[in-house]
Amino acid sequence: MELYPLKFKTIFKDKIWGGQKIKTILGKDFSPLPNCGETWELSGVQGNISEVANGALTGQLLTEVIAAAGDALLGRRIRREYGEEFPLLIKFIDANDDLSIQVHPDNELAQKRHNSKGKTEMWYIMQADPGATLISGFSRDLDRASYQKAFDEGRLNEILNREVAQSGDVFFLPAGRVHTIGKGLLLAEIQQTSDVTYRIYDFDRRDAEGNLRELHIEESLDAIDYKKYDQYKTPYKDQADTRVDIVSCEYFTTNKLTLTGDFELDHSGLDCFKIYICLEGNAKLIYPGGVENLQMGEVILVPAALEKYKFETSGGVTMLESYIRK
Known part of the structure; x- marks a missing residue:
């Protein structure tokens, strides 16, 4: 198989919190969806395998290309560690409303509970409405008991760390960090190949059928990193042509x-x-x-x-x- 740089067909995801920026800023037509919260641009997640969109391999699934090309596509050491599964998932996310407050398990817990990889991820803010914010981690050191007490008393917002986000900001979110993307943010996300999310709080929203979305409050307790960190935004110095x-x-x-x-x-x-x-x-x-x-x-x-x-x-x-x- 002769390999070349591969593009893939976009997978559009309708979300209760999605908006129009995927179309108006990124130029992607997600019709007939009324809104779009996420696009999956490169995915090896079962049920959402990316399809090649350019060149001689057009129409082939990523899994088929990996099976045929193996080391030449992934790299020998990557294939040895990950097998036939593509290890990263690339998304664009448009939050027209706040996403749920959530957390992802690490590899050990995800494997034990879901036979899955954990989910460490990062966000690059592409566009931010004025005053847009996000949540990453806690504003004070906690343990399981103090967190649960604050949660049970309805004081979750008091213990969460909220950050104003602007274009160019980067946030690294290791598995275990409680987080949410806030209203008004368009971002690129790079993450482990996993779709395991524990939803902690969803602002009492109802879906199109009037149902509350499922929460995973008990499941999340074993996944959360309760420590406070000195810095949640990732510092870097922009420099051209390097x-x-x-x-x-x-x-x-x-x-x-x-x-x-x-x-x-x-x-x-x-x-x-x-x-x-x-x-x-x-x-x-x-x-x-x-x-x-x-x-x-x-x-x-x-x-x-x-x-x-x-x-x-x-x-x-x-x-x-x-x-x-x-």
């Missing part, structure tokens, strides 16, 4: 690329696929044997076997680059 490392953990490394012209990349020895998420502008990805265009709101997967390539841009481009480091 790779800026913004998040690095065992599950993924993410860099920011703000390019004004040509930029060559050499990932020799990485032994891993590379993902590029276009946040703003457009570029051409030039590789041996071809070229792929990349514009705002698009995601492209570069196979592990393709180690040297470059981006060309005339009007400028901002991207996230993500992979799993050794």
